[in-house]
Amino acid sequence: DIQMTQSPFTLSASVGDRVTITCRASQNINSWLAWYQQKPGKAPQLLIYKASSLESGVPSRFSGSGSGTEFTLTINSLQPDDFATYYCQQYNSYPYIFGQGTKLEI
Amino acid sequence: QVQLVESGGGAVQPGGSLRLSCVASGFTFSSYGMHWVRQAPGKGLEWVAFIRYDGSNEYYADSVKGRFTISRDNSKNTLHLQMNSLRAEDTAVYYCGKARVVVITAWGQGILVTVSS
Numbered sequence A: 001d002i003q004m005t006q007s008p009f010t011l012s013a014s015v016g017d018r019v020t021i022t023c024r025a026s027q028n029i030n031s032w033l034a035w036y037q038q039k040p041g042k043a044p045q046l047l048i049y050k051a052s053s054l055e056s057g058v059p060s061r062f063s064g065s066g067s068g069t070e071f072t073l074t075i076n077s078l079q080p081d082d083f084a085t086y087y088c089q090q091y092n093s094y095p096y097i098f099g100q101g102t103k104l105e106i
Numbered sequence B: 001q002v003q004l005v006e007s008g009g010g011a012v013q014p015g016g017s018l019r020l021s022c023v024a025s026g027f028t029f030s031s032y033g034m035h036w037v038r039q040a041p042g043k044g045l046e047w048v049a050f051i052r053y054d055g056s057n058e059y060y061a062d063s064v065k066g067r068f069t070i071s072r073d074n075s076k077n078t079l080h081l082q083m084n085s086l087r088a089e090d091t092a093v094y095y096c097g098k099a100r101v102v103v104i105t106a107w108g109q110g111i112l113v114t115v116s117s
Helices: none
Strands: A004-007 A010-012 A019-025 A033-038 A045-049 A062-067 A070-075 A085-090 A102-105 B003-007 B010-012 B018-025 B034-039 B045-051 B058-060 B068-073 B078-083 B092-100 B103-107 B111-115
Touching: A004 A085, A019 A033, A019 A085, A019 A102, A033 A062, A033 B103, A045 A062, A045 B103, A070 A085, A085 B045, B003 B092, B018 B034, B018 B092, B018 B111, B034 B068, B034 B078, B034 B103, B045 B068, B045 B078, B045 B092, B058 B068, B078 B092
Parallel strands: A010 A102, B010 B111
Antiparallel strands: A004 A019, A019 A070, A033 A045, A033 A085, A062 A070, A085 A102, B003 B018, B018 B078, B034 B045, B034 B092, B045 B058, B068 B078, B092 B103, B092 B111
């Protein structure tokens, strides 16, 4: 199975900051990677698919990059609503493993 | 507007069975693959299973293979997850998800399953 490793586990930032979250795959997954945001007590929401494609309705301050085994999620100009937990997920091959999550906190 | 509503959760003893359902509305259910994803209390997301739009193929996480079965009834816009031989580590909130190709673009609100004696 492909393993997904996110870093950091926790990230402290302030409103207006630019932050980057990294996701590494244990083998080549091409660009078959998605990023999700989850707030406490809520279902996740899709932000990015195919490594860098922004899901409809998601603010443009979110962006994704990478291919192969190394990927990043960048959030520009953090807003109060962005403080949440972020997960990457590979969908190159089954099982569709999620990363362990990155909690973005103030 | 896409809506996914899970039901069938609750408390069950180890070794028991439970069947989750997810009723879909707001889209042509029979045209989309569907996932189950779970989240243990205070933990991260774990992908559980996927079924193709027509039910022709199913895929499972190693942790549930042989114990869980994903199925669908396209005539009733309903997705199911039959869970047998339940263990304490299956305790989680279970989400159903609508797939665009295989990416999860919409999620239900989740349903809690507790496995405890």
